[in-house]
Amino acid sequence: MRNLKVTFLPEGKEVEVKEGTTLFEAAEKAGVYVNSVCGGEGTCGECRLQVMQGKAKSDKHSIGFFTTEEIKNGYVLACQTRVEDDLVVVVPARSRVEMEKIITEGIPAYSEPAKESARTSRREPGYPFDPIVKKVYLELPPPTLADNVANIDRVTRELSKRLSFSRCDVSLRCLQDIADKMREHNWKVTVTVANFEGACRILRVEGADTTDHDYGLAVDVGTTTVVVQLVNLKNGKIIGVEANHNMQAHYGDDVISRMVFACGRGSPQILQKAIVTNINVLTAALVKDSKIDPNDITCLVASGNTTMSHFLYGLTPCSLRLEPYVPTATVYPQVTAKEIGLNINPEAIIEMLPSVASYIGGDTVAGVLACGMADRAEISCLIDCGTNAEIAIGNNEWLVTCSASAGPAFEGSGTKWGMRATLGAIEKVQIDGGQVIYQTISKGKPRGICGSGLIDCIYELARNRVIGRDGKFDLSRNDPRLIFENDVAEYILAFPQETETGQAVTITETDIGNLIKSKGAVFAAVKSLVDYVGLSFAQLGNVYLAGGFGSSIDVPKAIAIGLLPDVEIGRVRYIGNSSLTGARMVLLSGHAFEASRTVARRMTNIELSNYVPFMNEFIASLFLPHTDDKLFPSVHY
Numbered sequence: 001m002r003n004l005k006v007t008f009l010p011e012g013k014e015v016e017v018k019e020g021t022t023l024f025e026a027a028e029k030a031g032v033y034v035n036s037v038c039g040g041e042g043t044c045g046e047c048r049l050q051v052m053q054g055k056a057k058s059d060k061h062s063i064g065f066f067t068t069e070e071i072k073n074g075y076v077l078a079c080q081t082r083v084e085d086d087l088v089v090v091v092p093a094r095s096r097v098e099m100e101k102i103i104t105e106g107i108p109a110y111s112e113p114a115k116e117s118a119r120t121s122r123r124e125p126g127y128p129f130d131p132i133v134k135k136v137y138l139e140l141p142p143p144t145l146a147d148n149v150a151n152i153d154r155v156t157r158e159l160s161k162r163l164s165f166s167r168c169d170v171s172l173r174c175l176q177d178i179a180d181k182m183r184e185h186n187w188k189v190t191v192t193v194a195n196f197e198g199a200c201r202i203l204r205v206e207g208a209d210t211t212d213h214d215y216g217l218a219v220d221v222g223t224t225t226v227v228v229q230l231v232n233l234k235n236g237k238i239i240g241v242e243a244n245h246n247m248q249a250h251y252g253d254d255v256i257s258r259m260v261f262a263c264g265r266g267s268p269q270i271l272q273k274a275i276v277t278n279i280n281v282l283t284a285a286l287v288k289d290s291k292i293d294p295n296d297i298t299c300l301v302a303s304g305n306t307t308m309s310h311f312l313y314g315l316t317p318c319s320l321r322l323e324p325y326v327p328t329a330t331v332y333p334q335v336t337a338k339e340i341g342l343n344i345n346p347e348a349i350i351e352m353l354p355s356v357a358s359y360i361g362g363d364t365v366a367g368v369l370a371c372g373m374a375d376r377a378e379i380s381c382l383i384d385c386g387t388n389a390e391i392a393i394g395n396n397e398w399l400v401t402c403s404a405s406a407g408p409a410f411e412g413s414g415t416k417w418g419m420r421a422t423l424g425a426i427e428k429v430q431i432d433g434g435q436v437i438y439q440t441i442s443k444g445k446p447r448g449i450c451g452s453g454l455i456d457c458i459y460e461l462a463r464n465r466v467i468g469r470d471g472k473f474d475l476s477r478n479d480p481r482l483i484f485e486n487d488v489a490e491y492i493l494a495f496p497q498e499t500e501t502g503q504a505v506t507i508t509e510t511d512i513g514n515l516i517k518s519k520g521a522v523f524a525a526v527k528s529l530v531d532y533v534g535l536s537f538a539q540l541g542n543v544y545l546a547g548g549f550g551s552s553i554d555v556p557k558a559i560a561i562g563l564l565p566d567v568e569i570g571r572v573r574y575i576g577n578s579s580l581t582g583a584r585m586v587l588l589s590g591h592a593f594e595a596s597r598t599v600a601r602r603m604t605n606i607e608l609s610n611y612v613p614f615m616n617e618f619i620a621s622l623f624l625p626h627t628d629d630k631l632f633p634s635v636h637y
């Protein structure tokens with residue numbers, strides 16, 4: 001088979017591949033990220049490329065995704081097209097995966113925040129500073145005939161005066177080193193110890209006092225993005241943070257398509273390799289910037305949804321996706337860095353926050369820890385909304401959770417001009433007197449609309465009565481922005497001359513229908529949980545919004561379209577990347593680790609897929625804001 005060259009424009013990246021390789025695989029090899037919702041199944045049409053030079057062979061069924069004009073101009077689906085020649089291809093703006101605003105910090109939500117900020121504090125709010133892995137400097141008494149216990153026993157005997165444990169294990173590698181280290185350094189050693197829940201494990205023995213070089217990583221393994229924070233375990237300070245797209249996006253945009261890939265054409269190990277590479281790349285950048293030795297990183301705590309947790313451990317996710325939705329594990333075993341291929345100290349311990357069910361993962365547990373709702377008598381509600389909405393309601397006595405499929409609309413897919421929150425995405429919209437005032441991310445020319453822009457848009461269209469409360473356009477209006485394309489009504493937000501692509505950015509009646517379904521699913525899930533525990537919205541002391549979803553939404557508008565419950569605005573708080581905050585809390589406190597397990601055990605998960613009240617609530621929510629006006633007393637269109 002011939003070796004052929006593929007050049008990707010506009011970046012100009014070149015790659016050599018074997019004849020017959022798909023353009024999708026070639027792009028992956030070249031480090032060019034191409035959109036993919038279906039993971040290369042040929043069903044989403046998101047991986048559009050334009051072949052400018054050379055011959056490529058496309059699967060016939062992909063033709064359905066293009067107009068005759070586009071086919072003539074060389075448009076193909078990357079995943080359904082094989083390289084047969086040296087090629088020059090363009091990745092059009094709408095197919096490019098570009099860096100979105102990644103939320104790399106949580107916002108403390110405790111009613112009594114720590115006196116110092118998280119960046120400088122020795123303690124996370126609510127839990128004492130007591131890292132699950134720590135270095136302890138020991139000055140040991142030299143052996144004598146009267147005291148000739150084994151070398152390791154001399155260490156554990158001294159250690160037991162400083163730490164509490166009922167038994168202490170040691171890795172073989174430490175045991176092999178220990179005799180020489182003790183003698184070479186005149187019985188002065190530093191031991192790195194994992195110590196929590198009454199157990200202890202010695203991970204490393206060094207000569208002399210090295211307690212100033214003691215680091216850990218907190219990791220948010222998101223479906224879309226991965227964030228790694230480097231933390232000083234001696235004082236709790238955050239040294240740096242790095243973030244990137246989850247490289248698993250090559251195998252599908254969302255958890256379902258990645259599971260389909262892992263259980264079909266691919267394997268869980270391919271997905272595991274992708275996420276481990278992600279973490280290694282980000283860690284390498286952090287250690288380079290801070291000039292630390294990766295061997296001094298001896299603990300990593302990760303948080304993610306149940307599917308991401310399975311992939312990090314290389315576990316099969318196949319039963320997660322199918323009824324009755326059974327995870328392989330909800331409490332993940334402690335493993336070492338070398339077991340999963342992380343480039344830090346090989347003996348470093350890896351802990352993952354526990355999951356609750358197939359669709360309630362460690363990220364929800366982390367969110368509950370981060371906002372402190374499980375420590376207070378006051379009842380709170382946590383909403384983390386992406387393609388899936390995860391909801392937790394409760395207090396220090398009880399917690400209930402559920403998850404509902406919100407569809408990809410809020411994440412920027414599934415609508416004609418939907419896109420992620422990257423350069424050029426319309427993120428804010430105001431409509432007054434037929435004029436549309438929009439704001440785009442980084443002031444780029446409009447390329448599409450992201451989740452917050454879509455929420456604004458629906459509210460503004462309803463407020464201006466361009467759409468009715470059923471989401472249908474009022475076709476009796478004489479509005480130049482209201483047009484028909486392929487018999488579907490759509491509203492122009494940005495005219496062709498204003499946009500990057502030269503095509504109008506619009507919102508169609510079908511998009512609005514999909515968004516109403518998405519907001520209806522989120523609201524119906526919250527309402528179902530509130531009803532399940534016999535409460536009303538007025539009894540929710542706090543509504544916490546977590547993740548990228550809450551970062552730029554306009555809360556009053558989100559309430560007005562019936563996405564969020566109609567509570568006092570002051571009770572709605574955005575808590576940022578609470579998955580990362582929760583992971584760091586566990587890294588810095590064995591008590592927080594214990595609390596995470598207690599929280600996960602206490603959560604009662606309501607499976608909504610066969611919960612009749614949810615279906616009824618969902619249907620009642622397919623209206624702006626809702627069929628029952630009494631639920632939204634503050635909303636008046």
Ligand code: FES
Nearest residue numbers: 040042044045079
């Ligand atoms: Fe190619 Fe979905 S159609 S990735």
